[in-house]
Amino acid sequence: MENAETSSLAGLRARGSAIDPGAVTVVLLLLGAAIFLLIGCLKSTNFAQYTIQGLALGSVYGSLALALVLVYRATHVINFAQGELAMFTTYIAYDLGLHGLSYWEAFAATLAIAFVIGTLLQVTVIRPVQHRSVIAVVIVTVGLFILIDGVVNWIWGGDFKSMKPPFGNGSFEIGGVTILHLYVGMMAVVLASVVLVWALFRFTKLGLGMRAAALRPAAAALVGVRVDSMLAIGWGLAALLGAVAGLMAEPSQIFLSPTFMQPILVYAFAAAVLGGLESPAGALVGGLLIGVTLTLIVGYVPKIGAELQVPFVFGVILLILLVKPTGLFGRREVRRV
Amino acid sequence: MTALLELEDVEARYGPVHVLHGISLAVEEGSIVAVLGPNGAGKTTTLRAVSGTVRRSGSIRFAGRSLGRRGPDGVARLGIAHVPEGRGTFSELTVSENLRLGAYTRRGSIQPELERVFTYFPWLSERRRQQAGTLSGGEQQMLALARAFVHRPRLLLLDEPSLGLAPVLVAELFRIVRELNEDEGLTVLIVEQNAHLALQAADAGYVLEAGRVVLSGSSAELRSDDSVRRSYLGY
Numbered sequence: 001m002e003n004a005e006t007s008s009l010a011g012l013r014a015r016g017s018a019i020d021p022g023a024v025t026v027v028l029l030l031l032g033a034a035i036f037l038l039i040g041c042l043k044s045t046n047f048a049q050y051t052i053q054g055l056a057l058g059s060v061y062g063s064l065a066l067a068l069v070l071v072y073r074a075t076h077v078i079n080f081a082q083g084e085l086a087m088f089t090t091y092i093a094y095d096l097g098l099h100g101l102s103y104w105e106a107f108a109a110t111l112a113i114a115f116v117i118g119t120l121l122q123v124t125v126i127r128p129v130q131h132r133s134v135i136a137v138v139i140v141t142v143g144l145f146i147l148i149d150g151v152v153n154w155i156w157g158g159d160f161k162s163m164k165p166p167f168g169n170g171s172f173e174i175g176g177v178t179i180l181h182l183y184v185g186m187m188a189v190v191l192a193s194v195v196l197v198w199a200l201f202r203f204t205k206l207g208l209g210m211r212a213a214a215l216r217p218a219a220a221a222l223v224g225v226r227v228d229s230m231l232a233i234g235w236g237l238a239a240l241l242g243a244v245a246g247l248m249a250e251p252s253q254i255f256l257s258p259t260f261m262q263p264i265l266v267y268a269f270a271a272a273v274l275g276g277l278e279s280p281a282g283a284l285v286g287g288l289l290i291g292v293t294l295t296l297i298v299g300y301v302p303k304i305g306a307e308l309q310v311p312f313v314f315g316v317i318l319l320i321l322l323v324k325p326t327g328l329f330g331r332r333e334v335r336r337v
Numbered sequence: 338m339t340a341l342l343e344l345e346d347v348e349a350r351y352g353p354v355h356v357l358h359g360i361s362l363a364v365e366e367g368s369i370v371a372v373l374g375p376n377g378a379g380k381t382t383t384l385r386a387v388s389g390t391v392r393r394s395g396s397i398r399f400a401g402r403s404l405g406r407r408g409p410d411g412v413a414r415l416g417i418a419h420v421p422e423g424r425g426t427f428s429e430l431t432v433s434e435n436l437r438l439g440a441y442t443r444r445g446s447i448q449p450e451l452e453r454v455f456t457y458f459p460w461l462s463e464r465r466r467q468q469a470g471t472l473s474g475g476e477q478q479m480l481a482l483a484r485a486f487v488h489r490p491r492l493l494l495l496d497e498p499s500l501g502l503a504p505v506l507v508a509e510l511f512r513i514v515r516e517l518n519e520d521e522g523l524t525v526l527i528v529e530q531n532a533h534l535a536l537q538a539a540d541a542g543y544v545l546e547a548g549r550v551v552l553s554g555s556s557a558e559l560r561s562d563d564s565v566r567r568s569y570l571g572y
Contacts (some may be wrong), residue, residue, distance in 0.1 A: 205437070205441070208430075208434055208437055208438060208441075209438075209441060211430065211434075212427055212430070212438050215427055215429050215430070216427055218409075219421070219426075219427060220427075220438070221390070221409035221413070222388060222390070222409050222413060222418075222419045222421065222425060223413055223418075223438045223439060223441050223442070223484070223488065224410050224413030224414050224441045224442035224488075225410060225438070226410050227410065
């Protein structure tokens with residue numbers, strides 16, 4: 001039958017497009033990076049230490065980048081307030097700790113609160129301007145940035161606070177490499193939350209509805225998806241991932257301050273851009289790459305050191321946008337008309 | 338017989354542009370009704386008024402209930418599936434995900450529906466995991482129809498299903514629509530440029546011109562009407 005024939009042709013073409021030279025390059029690049037890190041770790045304990053620290057920090061950047069990607073996919077803007085939102089929720093956890101909750105109780109409560117805050121923000125300040133223009137939404141998120149900053153300074157003041165270390169101060173040794181419990185814990189918590197969010201999107205009806213609403217709102221509404229609710233939930237989940245990022249970033253910063261998430265937001269931008277902005281996996285890989293690169297550079301090139309980290313990352317963002325604006329995983333969409 | 342869908346004096350506009358100037362039509366339960374007319378007559382807008390994807394006024398009643406100000410998701414939840422022009426498939430999602438979205442408003446397992454859909458579209462079953470965007474235009478159109486069917490709607494709104502399809506596929510598509518109608522009692526309101534095909538499949542039809550109904554009747558009546566013959570059937 002004619003139909004069957006066209007079908008098999010389309011199938012062939014689909015399979016053909018899966019092996020795209022760009023993707024091969026990216027895989028080879030990542031493989032190369034992994035081999036480089038592996039050899040480095042085997043040769044030098046210092047290098048291994050930096051790498052592990054970098055992966056732990058990178059997973060935090062990755063989870064904040066993932067929050068950015070979620071919002072970007074749903075609303076098509078970068079939420080500039082994502083980092084401040086994470087900072088705000090970290091303060092909430094700090095406050096809950098003062099009120100007698102254990103670290104992990106406060107952690108769980110904070111994630112729930114973050115989800116509610118994210119959802120409410122979408123409903124109250126994003127939804128009214130969402131259909132006007134992208135710029136309007138961007139300006140609202142910048143406004144949120146300033147607002148949250150103000151609110152946190154007003155409630156808790158600008159001085160440094162400290163929280164209980166979630167994973168203690170212990171460490172263990174493998175082959176002469178000292179690994180802080182903290183770093184393992186950071187990676188585990190981020191990984192768990194990312195896997196949960198991914199499973200939600202991948203396997204549940206709600207997740208399918210959210211993906212449909214983000215991809216094609218009009219078509220999604222036609223099959224009965226409540227698009228507005230889906231976008232609100234998307235913001236809630238982004239805030240939740242941000243809260244995880246904030247809470248896991250805090251112990252590596254030693255002190256909690258109203259500005260502690262700002263450099264991390266820049267790293268998360270870089271991670272998201274590196275990953276291709278639309279790609280959740282890309283955001284994570286981007287986060288890990290940025291994290292490892294930064295710790296290695298700070299470790300081995302003290303001249304760049306702590307002061308020049310942020311400008312360096314801005315340079316990376318600029319470079320990616322110039323050389324490969326679709327990032328590592330920004331796939332060209334397969335679409336036929 | 339009572340009408341499943343009833344439009345009375347329905348008006349719709351895109352911004353300042355008035356497209357529908359008081360459309361009235363009725364679709365009997367279990368029938369196929371075609372909407373014919375030249376480009377810009379308001380055929381697509383009529384469907385969009387029903388599904389709530391355009392601002393409308395006037396009365397639209399579905400199964401005796403007013404649609405009121407329901408938006409597209411609310412209308413879909415009442416059991417109306419709209420396959421828009423240009424299909425509205427989610428090309429980034431897989432075939433299987435597209436089908437699951439068709440059943441979005443329903444609870445419980447959709448396995449029986451999926452199996453039934455695969456008897457109509459056997460090739461869909463093998464390609465469940467394929468990204469919908471890699472299907473050909475005709476296949477995407479079939480997927481859109483299959484998705485609407487998984488929804489198990491009481492009313493199917495079908496907009497220009499033949500657009501851009503090879504004649505063989507168009508015939509296949511209409512055969513399936515007819516079959517769904519006869520075997521499952523699916524009610525269909527179809528907008529179609531190809532009046533010949535549409536009147537062949539439909540029980541009744543409405544002819545729109547400039548946002549008004551200018552003629553209506555059974556398919557046989559319309560086929561024998563001189564003006565319809567001249568303007569739309571070309572003989």
